[in-house]
Amino acid sequence: MDFAESDEHRDLRAAVGAVAAPFGGAYYVEHARTATECTELWHALGDAGFVGVNVPEEYGGGGGGLVELALVCEEIAAQGAPILLLLVTHAISAEVIAEYGTEEQRKEWLPGLASGRQKVVFAITEPEAGSNTHKLSTRARRVGDEWVVTGEKYYISGVDEAEALLLVARTGDQGQLSLFLVPTDAPGLQRTVLPVDVMLPEKQFTLHFDEVRLPASALVGGEGQGFRQVFHGLNPERITGAALCVGIARYALDRAARYAKDRQVWDRPIGAHQGVAHPLAKAKIETELAALMTRKAAWLHANGLPAGEASNMAKYAAAEAALAALDAAMQTHGGNGVAQEFGLLPYWGLARLLRIAPVNREMILNFVAQHSLGLPRSY
DSSP: OOOOHHHHHHHHHHHHHHHHHTTTTHHHHHHHHHHHOOHHHHHHHHHTTTTTSSSSSTTSSOOOOOHHHHHHHHHHHTTTTTTHHHHHHIIIIIIHHHHSSSSHHHHHHHHHHHHHOOOEEEEETTTTTTTOOGGGEEEEEEEEEEEEEEEEEEEEEGGOOSSEEEEEEEEETEEEEEEEETTTTTTTEEEOOOOSOOOOOOOEEEEEEEEEEGGGGEEEETTTTTTHHHHHHHHHHHHHHHHHHHHHHHHHHHHHHHHHOOOTTTEEEEEGSSSHHHHHHHHHHHHHHHHHHHHHHHHHHHTTSOOOOHHHHHHHHHHHHHHHHHHHHHHHHHGGHHHHHHHOOOHHHHHHHHSSSOOHHHHHHHHHIISSSSOOOEE
């Protein structure tokens, strides 16, 4: 067992950090407050080859895997710029298209994903289904040489930034899940902004599919194979979500430690007081533990090994660590913890969202209870 990070991965961290640092917290917070996409940072990362780090080389990508993508997610967040869309465009869509897409689909979509000039977002969530994919009701029926889609999706991120959706729908008499690539400008596809109070650059949408017609070539992989294909993307989404949380925690702790060293009260830095230092030290420990589980989960997935348990544990631990780090950082800043000048509150909202999504902590605890501990299923 080797815990040493390779020179290649250390160089990747440094290079990603060098691209993201000039944008940093001020850039991200401005875009989060105005709900505007981080186009300049996205293109800078794409031009440097980091957005498509997990896309195969033959399609213009970096040829890496989930370990490398998780490092990118962690490092941009550690610089104060956690871009949520990497989780759906590359951890899900790029992974699924590369693994299950036809050669035509790969040629059409992977080069744009690799360069950062195209985005494919993921559409699975529905109002009545919650976390239960067995209750999805959006359907695609075969009509001649076409597929016709009807239904509704909910809390779909970044539709306004994307050229296509990777859609999960039911097909056939048995209602098995299948995946489709759907252009975001397809006739019959209506999108409505779903207002949220969390400050994010990415907008959320409700989607209505009113007899949306797709060519036969829109089907990704085999009909009825969507359940297996979806989970090829969901574990990476949880892992990169965990990596983003680890980076957020690192950013918050770095800001808090600097403040605690500089802020003088009663002729000494406030960081000299255990009441300030200990919560930050505890959050640091929790962040490092979450980072270890995240790296383990990414390594398991990249090596084709079962990664469900580790992915869930990593996502749980990292979301908790990010929230604890932000809470300690805001408390360290006192009233300045909620001041716009210090820009911490937008990160708390994102970390709080990542405790819920892409899978909430209660469902993770259900998974661990049933699959890791062998307890009776509770739902």
